[in-house]
Amino acid sequence: MAVTPDHPGMTLPRAELGVLPTPLHAAPQLAEALGVRGRLLLKRDDLSGFAVAGNKTRPLEMLIAGAWASGARVLVTGGTPGSNFCQAAAAAAAWAGLRCVLVYAGSPSPVRHPNEAAAIHWGARIRWTHDPDRASVDAAIEKTAAELTEEGQTAFPVPRGGATPLGATGFHLAALELDAQLDGPATVVVGTGSGGTLAGLVSGAVALGRRLRMRGASVSRPPEETARRVLELSRGCARLMGTEPPREADVVLDDARGPGHGRPSEEGERAARLALRASGVVLDPVYSAKALGALARILGDRRADPDLTTVFWHTGGLLDAVAGWESR
Ligand SMILES: Cc1ncc(COP(=O)(O)O)c(C=O)c1O
Known part of the structure; x- marks a missing residue:
């Protein structure tokens, strides 16, 4: 068991499940295939190093x-x-x-x-x-x-x-981890279901002075409903961490539900095909494929600033990738 790294007010214990930090990979061919200008990086929480837990390794540590x-x-x-x-x-x-x-x-x-x-x-x-x-x-x-x-x-x-404030602290720490791997500001896109992952990332981004901009791709609920849950969770998380509470404007969600929760979307299918061909990365139809599809829709317009860095947070979902593609 470890105590979490130095951080204002942070004394929460952490079970060391993961192999952290997870890698951050450049994906220039995938950026090209999706039409995303600027740098596209993949935060590889699919490689979080514990069982087949993907992003869920982090809340489970806490x-x-x-x-x-x-x-x-x-x-x-x-x-x-x-x-x-x-x-x-x-x-x-x-x-x-x-x-x-x-x-x-x-x-x-x-x-x-x-x-x-x-x-x-x-x-x-x-x-x-x-x-x-x-x-x-x-x-x-x-x-x-x-x-x-x-x-x-x-x-x-x-x-x-x-999805509790304590679970979200694992992702607050993940935002700090990502920041240490980057050389400047970035927009981060992550698949969002129960909201704990995004809540922790938002809490961490606020603690970092908002140089990371978090965007959730809401796959299971209308974005407004998810935003309310995420804001509440992120404030609870910041309280535990002893950091500045997030504001409403810190929580940004895009609709990535497609035909519904658990049902593959065309946008996601296309993104998953391109991710495999261009980067050798496997995406699942429920979360990560829909999130990358939303990233391409939102940030793939050719007017985007080519100096921007975009990070796609790959959350894993490997067993869903095995099970889910045929269900459309
Ligand atoms: C593969 C994958 N990605 C993203 C998420 C979304 O995380 P959260 O439920 O914390 O919003 C989940 C949640 O189960 C997941 O399994």
């Missing part, structure tokens, strides 16, 4: 340390069977010597998503809400954690996506 500190024996979280976070949490709990209970929305299906199969393989116990609504998981996580704690198995509940 959440696992939080679970240890609370004396918990069981990590309880949830989502859909396709959730990358649930799969990553199951791996992190196994690594940390904690039991893991996952609450999935809906009912078991005869064909398991690779993320569900991996989570079970790594020892997670599954409970089902028998309600297809993703939000049905939220109350069920709390209820399950309370039941387990009452039975004497102290539980640490974690909301969907690990």
Whole structure:
């Protein structure tokens, strides 16, 4: 266990899951293929070095340390069977010597998503809400954690996506990590679902004096709704870090939902094909492909300043890349 690097007010413990910093790669051929002027860089959190956890390695470093500190024996979280976070949490709990209970929305299906199969393989116990609504998981996580704690198995509940102020601090630190790898300002584009990733990045960017501009590509909710969640989370994160609270204008979201959450978009499919051909990078249809597609749409106009640096935050999602492309 490490204590996070020197930072105003920062004494939060961190479980060392990842191999950090993750690489930052130049992608000139991909910039050309997408029509993005200026420098395009890839922040490779798909190579975060823990299991197949991608970006979720970072919040889990903080959440696992939080679970240890609370004396918990069981990590309880949830989502859909396709959730990358649930799969990553199951791996992190196994690594940390904690039991893991996952609450999935809906009912078991005869064909398991690779993320569900991996989570079970790594020892997670599954409970089902028998309600297809993703939000049905939220109350069920709390209820399950309370039941387990009452039975004497102290539980640490974690909301969907690990989207809490504590989880977001992992991405506040990631913004500092990226800044140390850059030689000037940049615009950063990242896929956004539950909002914890963007919230931490925004909190970090504000702490850095706003020389990094964060843009989320909202893949699951209308951008306005996601922005509200992200602002609240980022303020909670900044409070934990002892840094300046983000303002409304610090949270920028673009619509990248396409035909809906979990359903591939044409824009994303094109971006994913180009990313593989030009940079050898695999993108998943749910998050990273839609985020790169949005980046090309927003920043790929030929009027963009050629001196700008754009960073695409590759968040991983490898098992979704295996499972998801045929579902359109
Ligand atoms: C591959 C991938 N990218 C991006 C995200 C979005 O992160 P967040 O839920 O923190 O917004 C997720 C969330 O599950 C993810 O699995």
